[in-house]
Amino acid sequence: MRITAKTDYALRALIELSKSWPDPLGSEEIAAAQQIPHKYLEAILAELRRTGFVISQRGPGGGHSLRGSPSEISIADVIRAVNGPLTTIRGECPEDVEYEAAEALQLLWIALRVSIRSVLEEVSLADVATRNLPPAIAELTESPEAWITHWYQPGRPSAKRQEAGS
Numbered sequence: 001m002r003i004t005a006k007t008d009y010a011l012r013a014l015i016e017l018s019k020s021w022p023d024p025l026g027s028e029e030i031a032a033a034q035q036i037p038h039k040y041l042e043a044i045l046a047e048l049r050r051t052g053f054v055i056s057q058r059g060p061g062g063g064h065s066l067r068g069s070p071s072e073i074s075i076a077d078v079i080r081a082v083n084g085p086l087t088t089i090r091g092e093c094p095e096d097v098e099y100e101a102a103e104a105l106q107l108l109w110i111a112l113r114v115s116i117r118s119v120l121e122e123v124s125l126a127d128v129a130t131r132n133l134p135p136a137i138a139e140l141t142e143s144p145e146a147w148i149t150h151w152y153q154p155g156r157p158s159a160k161r162q163e164a165g166s
Contacts (some may be wrong), residue, residue: 001086001116003079009036010044010082011075011128014053018070018129024056024063044082051081070129076120086120087113 012034017025027045031038045064048054053073056064066073079086087109089097094109119137127133140146 004083006044007079007083009034009040010048011078011125012036013041013044014048014066014070014073014078014125015129017054017064017066018125021066021070024061024065026063030064047082053078053081066125070126071124073125074121075123075125075128076117078125079120086116 013030013036016030016033027041028038030036030045031041036044045054045056049056052067054064055067056062076086085093087094089109094106094113097106097109099105119140122134123137127137
């Protein structure tokens, strides 16, 4: 799963709005706090208004605020609104992909989607804004292995295959 800059910035903007909720924030404040380019943030806030996450008010005391409680907005919903489905294969949803000679691959894609959902649907904007992730999610980050990026290396078996062979 790749997280685009647009998705990252949208989540960061919404997290900043979560911290001040229900009070509005100006786009300049959000951009400065989250180090997001202001022009790009304006376009993202416009999309977040269209998708129903944000309301905006002009004039003194105005700004942007979340339409609802940060605890009711999942990270998964924001990603879907900004970027589309959480898991796609060649632009298609896993249940729509058909294989003749590699049927089990579709099952793998479905399992991947379930795994991604089990994390992103369980975390709300409030959880991230308050740095209070659900225990099951926080536990996933406790292993040192979780913090290591694995890259493909030709001629070298994957980490799981190495463990099985030892």
